[in-house]
Amino acid sequence: MKPIPSGPLRSEDGAPTLDLEHFLPFRLSVLANRLTRAVARVYAQRFQLSAPEWRTMAVLGRYGAMTANSVVERTAMDKVRVSRAVARLLARERVTRRTDPDDRRRAILDLTPEGRAVYAKVVPMVLAVESELLSQLSAEERALLDRVVHKLEQRTAGDFAGSEDEI
Amino acid sequence: MKPIPSGPLRSEDGAPTLDLEHFLPFRLSVLANRLTRAVARVYAQRFQLSAPEWRTMAVLGRYGAMTANSVVERTAMDKVRVSRAVARLLARERVTRRTDPDDRRRAILDLTPEGRAVYAKVVPMVLAVESELLSQLSAEERALLDRVVHKLEQRTAGDFAGSEDEI
């Protein structure tokens, strides 16, 4: 165990050094990937469900019928992904789609009873994975993690470029 | 600020509820994606470099020549990705590959002078992105974030399945 240096590491010649093991974007990326896989594992094979499909079902199950666009907003997926996920969910009769009579561009999506049944089974499973994960953390740690992640979400929200000169 | 609920949320009927917005694996996945893109933005076009290529260069630049397998371990990418990244880096003459005389299955990779030059230019750029990101956090928050992420890394290391009965 080496003592933790306070500033950014520098190599002998004074140039800043990049250690992937300590580089936050990298670490989070690896971590998030593992988590996604761990979560997907509980529903993928058992319910023949991909992550985009599950996310779509998750928001429909939680908030009720909505347009594809709303699904896009709530899931942080782009519309192509949602479109394809919905196509597969329709094929498997897990959601329905009906054209909004008030604005015929819109299609309103909703879970079928069968979709709802799948939803009800999957929710506890993925929550169990999360809570197992969090079981390692104290209440303070959880609260702070929540706060910090929230800050980072804010910080990166406008698709932060650091120096994006939008007009 | 809402008070932090102690247990998992439950809907009226007592069934547990899943809110993507508060589901940690989902949040981290979205956040990590944004971070990866933000970091990639600083080197992608300017140096014609993809994320896997950059990661490969990063470990070679930091730790010196090593086999592809070691790159795999250090970057947490799978070997296919590394293999392809290396192929492109070879084509652009940013790394060299020579067969290890002691074990002719192995190929030892290293940065070329040009690769090293690119590395030296990119490192400060990505560090700047990270530090801009972290500038939002207090010292305590950073320290705790580091600790919590470390815990989660440990927790998910064995590719935690929650119930993987390995022998």
Place this chain on the structure above:
DNA sequence: GGGAATTGGTTTCATTGTTAACCAAGCTCC
């Protein structure tokens, strides 16, 4: 010494993600 298992790495193939083009409905504003 020599077959079987292992290791390092690449290729193949099916899936997925991304970007741009596209279509159809609705809105704007003259």
Place this chain on the structure above:
DNA sequence: GGAGCTTGGTTAACAATGAAACCAATTCCC
């Protein structure tokens, strides 16, 4: 009322990914 912009969503084309098959060199172990 109709040319042109905007919005909701799908399709098409292309690059990136991951699992498994594969090849070659090495080690195991009888």
